[in-house]
Amino acid sequence: MTFPTSRRALLLGLPALLLAAGTAGAAWMMRVPSDLDLSREKATEAGLYMAAVAPVEEPVTVGPMHAWTVTLTDRDGAPLDGARITVDGGMPQHGHGLPTSPAVTQDLGGGRYLIEGMKFNMPGWWELDLSIEGPAGTDSVTFDLVL
Amino acid sequence: MRRLPVLLATVLVLGAAGGGLHVAVQPGWSEVELAQVRSLSLEALPPLPADPSNRVADDPRAAELGRALFFDTRLSANGEVACATCHLPDRQFQDDLPLGHGIGQTGRRTMPIAGMAYAPFLFWDGRKDSLWSQALGPLESAVEHGGDRTQYAHLVAERYATEYEAVFGPLPDLTMLPPHAGPVADPVVAAAWEALPEDRREAVTTVFADMGKAIAAYERTILPSETRFDAWVASDAFPKAGLLSEDEIAGLRLFLGEGECVNCHNGPLLTDNHFHNTGVPAAPGLPEDQGRAAGARLVREDPFNCLGPFSDARPEQCGELRFLAPDGEDLVRAFKPPSLRGVASRAPYMHAGQIGTLDEVLAHYASAPAAPEGHTELRPKALSAEERAQIIAFLGTLEPLTPDVKRLAEAPSRSAALRERSLD
Numbered sequence: 001m002t003f004p005t006s007r008r009a010l011l012l013g014l015p016a017l018l019l020a021a022g023t024a025g026a027a028w029m030m031r032v033p034s035d036l037d038l039s040r041e042k043a044t045e046a047g048l049y050m051a052a053v054a055p056v057e058e059p060v061t062v063g064p065m066h067a068w069t070v071t072l073t074d075r076d077g078a079p080l081d082g083a084r085i086t087v088d089g090g091m092p093q094h095g096h097g098l099p100t101s102p103a104v105t106q107d108l109g110g111g112r113y114l115i116e117g118m119k120f121n122m123p124g125w126w127e128l129d130l131s132i133e134g135p136a137g138t139d140s141v142t143f144d145l146v147l
Numbered sequence: 148m149r150r151l152p153v154l155l156a157t158v159l160v161l162g163a164a165g166g167g168l169h170v171a172v173q174p175g176w177s178e179v180e181l182a183q184v185r186s187l188s189l190e191a192l193p194p195l196p197a198d199p200s201n202r203v204a205d206d207p208r209a210a211e212l213g214r215a216l217f218f219d220t221r222l223s224a225n226g227e228v229a230c231a232t233c234h235l236p237d238r239q240f241q242d243d244l245p246l247g248h249g250i251g252q253t254g255r256r257t258m259p260i261a262g263m264a265y266a267p268f269l270f271w272d273g274r275k276d277s278l279w280s281q282a283l284g285p286l287e288s289a290v291e292h293g294g295d296r297t298q299y300a301h302l303v304a305e306r307y308a309t310e311y312e313a314v315f316g317p318l319p320d321l322t323m324l325p326p327h328a329g330p331v332a333d334p335v336v337a338a339a340w341e342a343l344p345e346d347r348r349e350a351v352t353t354v355f356a357d358m359g360k361a362i363a364a365y366e367r368t369i370l371p372s373e374t375r376f377d378a379w380v381a382s383d384a385f386p387k388a389g390l391l392s393e394d395e396i397a398g399l400r401l402f403l404g405e406g407e408c409v410n411c412h413n414g415p416l417l418t419d420n421h422f423h424n425t426g427v428p429a430a431p432g433l434p435e436d437q438g439r440a441a442g443a444r445l446v447r448e449d450p451f452n453c454l455g456p457f458s459d460a461r462p463e464q465c466g467e468l469r470f471l472a473p474d475g476e477d478l479v480r481a482f483k484p485p486s487l488r489g490v491a492s493r494a495p496y497m498h499a500g501q502i503g504t505l506d507e508v509l510a511h512y513a514s515a516p517a518a519p520e521g522h523t524e525l526r527p528k529a530l531s532a533e534e535r536a537q538i539i540a541f542l543g544t545l546e547p548l549t550p551d552v553k554r555l556a557e558a559p560s561r562s563a564a565l566r567e568r569s570l571d
Contacts, residue, residue, distance in 0.1 A: 119470075
């Protein structure tokens with residue numbers, strides 16, 4: 001397969017770009033902002049807690065329903081048990097929410113919680129919003145995911 | 148709530164610039180792009196998902212009984228309507244009409260069946276959560292089959308007792324049951340049903356649910372067949388032109404790119420099996436249609452759902468129902484995108500057949516009119532007439548292979564010359 005070198009360079013770089021952050025102008029398949037923080041471990045917005053999310057099974061694909069775990073710690077790094085978590089999210093670029101209504105179904109202990117009912121029905125940029133109610137108060141965190 | 152007006156302008160600018168790019172050059176494909184194309188091909192279709200709510204879903208005897216029931220016109224008020232009356236086997240199991248016609252006229256377009264066993268929710272509004280519970284709806288609809296539960300149970304006992312009992316066990320005692328009784332619109336038939344003791348109603352309803360489970364077992368065998376697109380993806384020429392022409396490939400790029408068709412029409416069945424408001428106009432003369440907003444409520448109330456007493460599933464196996472989005476603005480007038488396999492020969496389009504041709508469908512998506520109710524997910528797109536024609540050309544590659552093309556696609560000599568000749 002031959003095509004102009006500059007084009008090839010651009011296309012060969014595409015997967016890395018998409019994995020890192022997505023790209024706006026160059027790629028025709030996604031226009032995901034370039035400055036998304038795709039880390040799966042973050043401090044909550046007011047800094048009350050640390051939250052980490054992980055799918056129970058990798059890879060996360062478009063279509064099937066799947067479960068995630070959330071791991072919470074307090075400001076001192078101690079596991080946060082007994083928190084109440086609500087789950088929301090959606091596709092900021094498409095103006096719609098999650099296709100399902102996921103919920104925490106189990107407190108797994110050690111600051112870990114099971115979220116069931118997650119589903120992504122489209123490729124692109126998704127937000128996963130967690131609202132966390134714990135002993136230090138209620139705080140929220142948003143994770144950006146690109147599928 | 149999650150609407151960003153700035154993005155609209157960005158999309159329009161990119162749309163205009165990107166559209167020109169695709170027509171002017173035929174660039175190569177990145178691995179990411181190729182993976183996305185392959186994800187649309189039948190090779191990417193996973194094994195048929197189990198249906199734990201139907202214990203006979205994969206029992207061939209149930210499928211054989213279900214096939215017989217599917218074509219049996221005695222399952223109707225007038226002896227003339229079978230499932231196959233609207234789901235015509237030689238027409239992709241649909242009827243080419245804007246609205247289905249059984250005993251009367253329905254309010255929706257008949258959906259095709261191939262690959263429906265992959266759908267977590269059935270009907271345009273997803274008001275059923277399994278093939279078997281879906282099959283029961285039309286049987287009791289006054290405008291479709293128009294029959295009732297004791298009528299159907301008597302028919303099973305008279306005509307299918309051996310086949311039924313081989314799959315489901317002994318039939319209940321149906322003696323002394325009225326010929327017509329069931330929770331249907333007809334007040335006389337409904338009153339007869341209400342007059343029955345609860346245990347007898349439950350026995351009849353179990354037979355009725357089993358009929359649905361047998362029909363579902365048959366419908367699970369109706370799967371999408373290979374298309375020219377699939378053969379192209381599997382061919383040595385892929386991703387170069389061959390079984391697909393340059394125009395069709397340009398249409399595929401638009402489908403994935405500026406057209407953003409793939410947002411909802413993704414995966415090997417080219418549907419995300421979710422529900423979307425795309426601003427489709429209301430059909431004249433029909434009552435207001437809330438789409439998924441009504442469907443989400445109905446499926447949770449349905450006694451035949453995954454969590455109901457006639458389901459064979461354990462509650463933890465009913466994830467789709469337990470975690471469905473129950474309400475919200477996104478659901479208003481949202482409808483399920485049908486699979487695009489075979490779409491080119493399946494006019495008219497949309498949930499009430501409102502749009503007659505694919506060209507008009509593309510014009511609708513490009514202009515993105517306001518929704519009659521709720522909010523459309525579409526945004527206007529600068530798609531030229533040529534680009535729309537290319538997308539339609541690509542959709543034409545999703546028709547099942549003709550025997551000639553199939554022969555060429557399977558020929559031992561996989562030469563490009565042969566493949567190109569097949570396009571003539």
